[in-house]
Structures are given as C-alpha cells and as structure tokens.
Amino acid sequence: MTVKIGLIGLGMIGRDHLQRFSSVIKNAKVTAVCDINKNTADAVAAEYNATAFYDAEEMINSELVDAVFICSIGPVHKAQILTAFNAGKPVFCEKPLTPTAIEAKEIIEAEVRTGKRLLQLGFMRRFDPGYNALKATIDSGKLGEILLMHCAHRNASVPESYTLEMAVNDSATHEIDIIRYLLDENIVSVRVDKPAKKTRRALPHLQDPLIVIFETESGVRIDDELFVNCNYGYDIGCEVIGEDGITALTEQALTTTRTQHGNSRHITTTCMERFATAYDREVQNFVDQVSAGAEMTGPSSWDGYVVALVCDAGLASLKDGEKHAVNIPECPALYRQ
Known part of the structure; x- marks a missing residue:
C-alpha cells in the first residue's frame, strides 16, 4: 500500500520532509501540499507532482489524502489536528503539539473520544x-x-x-x-x-x-x-x-x-x-503504522500535553526566577497501552 500524504506548511521543516518523502521514505507519496502562500503552494506542488491546496481543512478532507503531515506554525496545529481526527485520518504533527497546555488538553479529549491513537508527535530525538x-x-x-x-x-x-x-x-x-x-x-x-x-x-x-x-x-x-x-x-x-x-x-x-x-x-x-537519521526513522515509523492500519506509536498527544505543562511552569519561572511545580493529571488509558 502506498500511503497518500497531505503535507501542510512549506517552510524549512516542511520542505525538508518533502525531500525525505521523495528520496528516503518507502510506501508513501506526497499527493497534496498546502500553504497559505498560494505562489509557494503552486511552485512546490509542481516540483513534487502534487496537488496544491491553500486551505488546510479542504486538503485534510480531500480523497487525495490518506494521512496528514502537519509542519505549520504551532498556533494553527489544534484546528488542523481536530479536523483530521474528525475525518478519521492519522496525523503526524511537528512539535509543539500546541502552544499551550489548555489547547493540548482539548486534543487529548478529542483523541480519547475516537478510541484510537491517531497522532504521532515530532519529537524525533526518540528515534536518534x-x-x-x-x-x-x-x-x-x-x-x-x-x-x-x-x-x-x-x-x-x-x-x-x-x-x-x-x-x-x-x-x-x-x-x-x-x-x-x-x-x-x-x-x-x-x-x-x-x-x-x-x-x-x-x-x-x-x-x-x-x-x-x-x-x-x-x-x-x-x-x-x-x-x-x-x-x-x-x-x-x-x-x-x-x-x-x-x-x-x-x-x-x-x-x-x-x-x-x-x-x-x-x-x-x-x-x-x-538528526537526519532520526527524522528518517520517525517518518518511516508513521508511514508503517498507517500502512498497516495500526494505532500510532512513538511520541503521543499525551507526551505533547505533558511537555506543554512543563513549559508553562518554565515560562512562569522565566518571569520570576522561582521554582514552579508541574502538576500532571492521571494519564488516560489510551496512552498507557
């Protein structure tokens, strides 16, 4: 099975992953690319023989896409991830999951409702x-x-x-x-x-x-x-x-x-x-899980949520120089499997 990838965000990391899909990754092809800059989307689509989109929701819901690869800026991650969850499509998301822990919690709640791990987060060091x-x-x-x-x-x-x-x-x-x-x-x-x-x-x-x-x-x-x-x-x-x-x-x-x-x-x-090898391994892991119809493995939405909680405490300390506690709630069963 060749997994049809829709990639959102054509900046530095998005283009790096595009090259990876074209030369390294097996059993996957980028069939659609999306960027708010129309000229960029058109040029990259022509270069990689893909279809250009300018609206992420439209691309995610397209029949051209089996799985979604998010390389956009952090503030738009939540909306794109939730759209993919609603479409029942697996998601790879570059870090951060979201800019804040509150937004990350919304993603946790939405993924738990699906009953299946649909997201792999881009903490590539785990594959180094x-x-x-x-x-x-x-x-x-x-x-x-x-x-x-x-x-x-x-x-x-x-x-x-x-x-x-x-x-x-x-x-x-x-x-x-x-x-x-x-x-x-x-x-x-x-x-x-x-x-x-x-x-x-x-x-x-x-x-x-x-x-x-x-x-x-x-x-x-x-x-x-x-x-x-x-x-x-x-x-x-x-x-x-x-x-x-x-x-x-x-x-x-x-x-x-x-x-x-x-x-x-x-x-x-x-x-x-x-981290070239780590990037290769994490992307191939995502493709392999999608191809097999399996739940996602590797860094999860929960991992992204916990990191966001730690970051929030770190930002508070950045302001006052004091030690701040990190309060992590009980991990849902979905992420303990």
Whole structure:
C-alpha cells in the first residue's frame, strides 16, 4: 500500500520532509501540499507532482489524502489536528503539539473520544541512535541508581524573531521530552536561571545563555544549558550520571580531517543535519503504522500535553526566577497501552 500524504506548511521543516518523502521514505507519496502562500503552494506542488491546496481543512478532507503531515506554525496545529481526527485520518504533527497546555488538553479529549491513537508527535530525538543507546544503557541497570543529568542545547545563532519565551517553548521542549523518555518518569518542578553575563551575540531582547533546572519524580536533578547563539554550530549534549557509572552522547562530528595544519572535525550546523537519521526513522515509523492500519506509536498527544505543562511552569519561572511545580493529571488509558 502506498500511503497518500497531505503535507501542510512549506517552510524549512516542511520542505525538508518533502525531500525525505521523495528520496528516503518507502510506501508513501506526497499527493497534496498546502500553504497559505498560494505562489509557494503552486511552485512546490509542481516540483513534487502534487496537488496544491491553500486551505488546510479542504486538503485534510480531500480523497487525495490518506494521512496528514502537519509542519505549520504551532498556533494553527489544534484546528488542523481536530479536523483530521474528525475525518478519521492519522496525523503526524511537528512539535509543539500546541502552544499551550489548555489547547493540548482539548486534543487529548478529542483523541480519547475516537478510541484510537491517531497522532504521532515530532519529537524525533526518540528515534536518534545516540539517544536510543543512552536509554538502552540506562535500562540495563549498569549505571545503578540515576542521580543527575547534564543537557546542552546549542544553536549557532537564532533570528531576530526568536523570543526569550521560545528558549523554553521551542528549544527546551526536546530536552523535556527526552528526559521523560530516558528516565521513564515525569518532571515535577522547573526553575529557569538567568546567568549574570550574556553573550555579546544575543539580541537585546534575549538573555542567552539560560540554565533550566528540572527535577523528576524520583529526585533526579537535571540541568539544561540553552545557548542559542553559541556561534560555532548546532551542538546537542546529554550526560547521565549514575551511582555506578556515567553514559553520554558522543561528539557529533560527522567527519574528521587531517592536514598539515592539524586535525579538524566538522560540527553540524542545523537540527536537520544533526538528526537526519532520526527524522528518517520517525517518518518511516508513521508511514508503517498507517500502512498497516495500526494505532500510532512513538511520541503521543499525551507526551505533547505533558511537555506543554512543563513549559508553562518554565515560562512562569522565566518571569520570576522561582521554582514552579508541574502538576500532571492521571494519564488516560489510551496512552498507557
């Protein structure tokens, strides 16, 4: 079965996924594309031999589409997801699920009413070989009781449109999800620290870097360095400290070069480069589930809702510098299967 994909949002990540569907992903074809910019939709549709739409609801309900792939901006995710649920069509949604926990809860309630997991959320790190190896080591028990984690999320630079709140809502979201994935427990508190010094490369409206302190149910303490103007590349770090050992992601250099001037390593510059394999795997997982007529696996709407709750606490701490509790309700049975 070739799954007919309707893709919404033709920005950077949407175009990256389009290329992935055309050259990597098996048993799927993008048959429809949608963007509010008519010229963009028409041009991309012509390039990929797809049908152009300018209205997401119309595309979602089209017979040209078996499954919906959402790469639009966060504020419109809720309406597009609910339309897909009403049409009974599986959905892949890039993070965030929604900008707020209140909106995410509406999606949870709607999906529970369908009685079936229809959505896979784009937390691609769960499909990254490095993070998979970290989890396997933790689950093996070799490290003993887990005590601490050190995380780092570094971007070479961010555009002027990047706000201080996005450091929590956009950058830290991946660490929030991967902490829950690696440790298999929830975060119960958040505190955002603003160091006295900031990089000269930060725009006036940004405090950069930031340090976010998380604590989990069992008392594991995690520090997350958010440095979004580090200048040298896109660099993701994770080190897990146990009573009996330590495990960490290896350096993410893709190549090493030796010349008469010395030994150098190429550092990734974008998330698409660093997590290319993870993106491939998460999209293929989605297609495989749709093709088999199975419920979605991987990061769920519930995962997106919990991350939104943690982000809301983080945003509150960003304002007052205090530690804020994260209150997570009981997980519905649909997401415990």
